[in-house]
Amino acid sequence: MSTRTTVCALLLAAAATVSSVLPAAASDTPPAAGASATSPSWMYRDSHVSAPAALKIAQRTLAAAKAAGQRVSVAIVDRNGTVIAQVRGDGAGPLTMESAVRKAATAAHFCTPTSVLAERLATNPGLRDLPGSLFLGGGVPVPGEPTCLAGIGVGGAPSGDQDEAFARAGLSALGK
Template sequence: MDIKKIAVATLVVLTVGGGYAAADQRTTTRTEKVLTIDAAVRAAQATLDAAEKENQRVTVAVVDRSGDLVVLLAGDGAGPQTEDSARRKAFTAVSFNAATSELAGRVTGQGATLRDIPNTLFLGGGVPVTVDGTSIAGIGVGGAPSGDLDEKFARAGLATLR
């Protein structure tokens, strides 16, 4: 084989092979937006402040995209059940990219439903934090006398992120 043919063959292999390597790299990694700890703390504190202004004793949870707890603030006098409630509402909101009050109507019926998924809670009080329509975190509140109030406070925290 002469030198020209070897050079052309090598160039073709490098060009095609390099294309495959680049394609592999593009499909095996991704960049995701995340809520910073500072933003999570700010949102949680604003949520708790909104509840305290109305003399409500609540707990606030902020979870990341994976549902892992990032911030938990228990207000003075919040009941022991409020921690789990807040965390599960935040987890549910981020998992389904919807407010838990909106999801509550979807979990009725006989047999297995969304309600059977572990760590979820389909009561008002959880809202997703979204960027370009994608959930990146969830805020959950537990402890007010109604899910509507819990959600109102969660939305107050969410508003600090806009």
């Protein structure tokens, strides 16, 4: 038997094994949470903010900061913390980019504003050790169904309260 024939036989055997383990999709079974009506029950589809929407959020955020005389950076991440859009505003400091991403990711992961999470550190200091998280004001979640769609993070204003106000202004670009 040639190597090619052996590889093909192994692939066919593996495919048969996998298909025998997967449940058959029943047409009368409603889709699982996160699955669409046209997806098999074993497939999960995720939703997040589109790139054009993320850019609108960033523009609205930077406009609010500029109106307040602040130089900030903004990041919009999906619920997994992957950057959708990120802008360093004119004159924003070099560390503002990373803090904006980390605040956005923290807000998205917990689906809670980072200012609220910062208060929880008093009773749960172990939260501080979560990699990639930043528990300072300035991150707000983008709510969705069944879970958060994204997070918006802002860094660079003198206080987390101001950063959060700018993030909320960005969120208003989505009518939320």
